[in-house]
Amino acid sequence: DAGVIQSPRHEVTEMGQEVTLRCKPISGHNSLFWYRQTMMRGLELLIYFNNNVPIDDSGMPEDRFSAKMPNASFSTLKIQPSEPRDSAVYFCASSDRGGIDTQYFGPGTRLTVL
Amino acid sequence: SQKIEQNSEALNIQEGKTATLTCNYTNYSPAYLQWYRQDPGRGPVFLLLIRENEKEKRKERLKVTFDTTLKQSLFHITASQPADSATYLCALLSGGGADGLTFGKGTHLIIQP
Numbered sequence: 001d002a003g004v005i006q007s008p009r010h011e012v013t014e015m016g017q018e019v020t021l022r023c024k025p026i027s028g029h030n031s032l033f034w035y036r037q038t039m040m041r042g043l044e045l046l047i048y049f050n051n052n053v054p055i056d057d058s059g060m061p062e063d064r065f066s067a068k069m070p071n072a073s074f075s076t077l078k079i080q081p082s083e084p085r086d087s088a089v090y091f092c093a094s095s096d097r098g099g100i101d102t103q104y105f106g107p108g109t110r111l112t113v114l
Numbered sequence: 115s116q117k118i119e120q121n122s123e124a125l126n127i128q129e130g131k132t133a134t135l136t137c138n139y140t141n142y143s144p145a146y147l148q149w150y151r152q153d154p155g156r157g158p159v160f161l162l163l164i165r166e167n168e169k170e171k172r173k174e175r176l177k178v179t180f181d182t183t184l185k186q187s188l189f190h191i192t193a194s195q196p197a198d199s200a201t202y203l204c205a206l207l208s209g210g211g212a213d214g215l216t217f218g219k220g221t222h223l224i225i226q227p
Binding site for chain 2: 004033035042043044045048056059091093101102103104105106107108
């Protein structure tokens, strides 16, 4: 298995632009998580899906952030409009028993908003 | 508020010695605690999981303890090697009902040859 796949690996955009991050979880996993990592705040959970249904989005910073999981093999995290403070590394992770079991992380997308 | 604390300063250990990392938490009653390793430019990698009713868990040179009274977990690497140099993150099962993990900020471990 190729593991969790994220794209793009790096994204540089200007303030106000729309940004879409993509994730393909490990086949057969039924839980998908989006995290954001910064030096100041560490690794923070943004949103969590179970069987393609959003379970908890309380970590999403504001309405500019949205996430979808249209099927078991694909999820997107969208920021519209983007702001410089959104600059961070965004990780996607998947597991087959929610947070109880091992979470497998993707390589991350490094987002820079100018 | 819920808080997870890990030593934010880098930990320097001589090769061959045992490295011990600490994870303290407050206002949590976690059922599970996990430890992850993160290398620069990469995502975290799972190492060990310990349940609240387990005092200790071992895997090769790694050992984790979990004291729910002290609200503390210790992570040990015995016979440390330079390749063990990385940032180590502890994570608790979120107490908010979600199954997402709440992570500490991690401790940067440096094993010096």
